[in-house]
Amino acid sequence: MREPILGGIAQTEQGRSRPFLRAGNMNCGGCGMSNILQLLSHAIAGRNVKLVIPASCGAITAAVYPHSAFDVPAILTTFASAASVATGLASVARINNEDTRVICLAGDGGTYDIGLATLSAAAERNENILYICYDNEIYGNTGGQRSSSTPAGATTASTPDGKTEAKKDIMAIMAAHRIPYAATVSIAHADDAVKKMRTAxxxxxxxFLHILSPCPTGWKSEPAMGIELVRLAVRSGLFPVYEIVDGERYRISIEPDFSDEALAMYxxxxxxxxxSGITEAGLRPGIEKYWHGLRALSGRIVPARRL
Ligand SMILES: Cc1ncc(C[n+]2csc(CCOP(=O)(O)OP(=O)(O)O)c2C)c(N)n1
Ligand code: SF4
Structure with a gap:
């Protein structure tokens, strides 16, 4: 039996600690996706898992074949086929009566843009798949081009003056498929994150899990500040943390204080x-509009003073 080395620690059924993302992986220092994989280790805790990863930084994480930094079997796919390959694996597991969770791990480019057709098809068929989008808001692996998840105002390799279009609402798209479970996850709120990963x-x-994933390389931020950036995004209301059951029952998981200071700091x-010179005052109306919609969907009574 292999001894645990570095990385995420997973408790198996036997209580043995086991890393899910091992040392020697290729992620940049401070990569939010590494944090996500660490949290996932805690959630998996002995469950049998297979990973499907389309073209992305995640496809490089494992390092060079025949080595792998993942502690589970991982298949790398083209962008367009990830959800289809996962469908195949889930079907084989069902036919063989295997208790296996098939997880698709994809970036925002693979999710919001290039893989959207097969993602939608698998969601519509209600395939037995957990799809995780680690959203670094760019095509990170190819040098940081804009995706439809990049927020307005962000400079990328293909939007040198700042993107002008708003971020696509992927959660609304997934809710429209009426899938059993969808949630947004904050890596700055580990208990909530692991709970949601287990539920999923x-x-x-x-x-479907949507996770904001700091990318120091593309965001031009300090590697040590990733979790703090997510905390600021949640606190300011910029990244709402909530769940959607069956596409219609919305539950807000974390209440922001809508702090302008947190937004300015972010x-x-x-x-x-x-x-682009985007400011907190420029972002606030969009945040307010989103939260009004979210409050209405979650059936919460909105105090006059707050959103
Ligand atoms: C159809 C196709 N177009 C472009 C590429 C080149 N490519 C490989 S990884 C990548 C970026 C993926 O971005 P994202 O899904 O956001 O994941 P990240 O790299 O940010 O982790 C691109 C454009 C490709 N492999 N296939
Ligand atoms: S480019 Fe960004 S997402 Fe990719 S490994 Fe580096 S920090 Fe992580």
Whole structure:
């Protein structure tokens, strides 16, 4: 039996600690996706898992064949086929009566843009897959081009003056498929994150997790500030943390305080927002509009003073 080395620690059924993302992986220092994989280790805790990863930084994480930094079997796919390959693996597991969770791990480019057709098809068929989008808001692996998840105002390799279009609402798209479980996850709130990952692992049918994933390389931020950036995004209301059951029951998981100071700090700690000059005052109306919609969907009564 292999001894644990570095990386995420997973408790197996035998109580043995086991890393899910091992040392020797290729992620940049401070990569949010590494944090996600560490949290996933805690959630998996002995469950049998297979990973499907389309073209992305995640496809490089494992390092050079025949070595792998993942402690589970991982298949790398083209962008367009990830959800289809996962469908095949889930079908084989069902036919063989195997208790296996098939997890698709994809970036925002693979999710919001290039893989959207097969993602939608698998969600519509309610395939037994957990699809995790680690959203670094760029095509990170190819030098940081804009995706439809990049927020307005962010400078990328293909939007040198700052993107002008708003970020696509992927959660609304997934809710429209009426899948059993969808949630947004904050890596700055570990208990909530692991709880949601466990719910997603143990729910049948199609599940979707959307996780904001700091990318110091593309965001032009300090590697040590990733978790703090997510905390600021959640606190300011910029990244709402909530769950959607069956596409219609919305539950807000974490209440923001809508702090302008937190929003200003979020912007100032990333050089990608400098050139466009986007400010917290510029972002606030969009945040308010989103939260009004979210409150209405979650059936919460909105105090007059707050959103
Ligand atoms: C159809 C196709 N177009 C382009 C590429 C080149 N490519 C490989 S990884 C990548 C970026 C993926 O971005 P994202 O899905 O956001 O994941 P990240 O790299 O940020 O982890 C691109 C464009 C490709 N492999 N296939
Ligand atoms: S480019 Fe960004 S997402 Fe890719 S490994 Fe580096 S920090 Fe992580």
């Amino acid at each position: 692992l143990d729910t049948g049918g199609f599940r 912007l100032s700690l990333q050089r990608r927002f400098r050139k």
